[in-house]
Every structure is written in C-alpha cells, then in structure tokens.
Amino acid sequence: MEELAVQMRPPQIPKIRTRSIYMSAPSRRPEIRRRRARHQKVTILRKRLAAAQNDTERGRITAKLHKLSVASPGQPLVK
DSSP states (O other): OHHHHHHTOOOOOOOOOSTTTSOOHHHHHHHHHHHHHHHHHHHHHHHHHHHOOSHHHHHHHHHHHHHHHHTSOSSOSOO
C-alpha cells in the first residue's frame, strides 16, 4: 500500500515570491484611479456610439475607441 501512495502524489509546484508581484498601496491608488477613469470614458464613448445618428459621428467615436484600444492589451473595445 505504501508504494501505491508514493506513486499517487501530485507533482510539487514551485513557490513564487508574492512580495515582488504586488504593488504597494501608494503606487496602486493612481493605477486604480486610471483604470476607473478609462473604464468610465469607454462606457461613455460606447453609449455615444450606440446613439450616433450619422456616419460622421460613428466614425469619429469609433476612431477614439480604437485609439484607446491600441494602448490597452486584452479584449478589443470596438466590435
């Protein structure tokens, strides 16, 4: 039975230093504020895009959203 228990152990996962990953509170606050402001700006632009009446407005708002999405990794802001 002991041989079976030794064979079934999961592989060891190396520990990662957690202190180097996290930011300190004073440096996190501006980053959180930037993210929140950016999110609000994108939300407003998306609402304006949905309510746009002509192609000129849509093109201008789409360009602004595209400009914001170039600087941000992850999901595209314009579908």
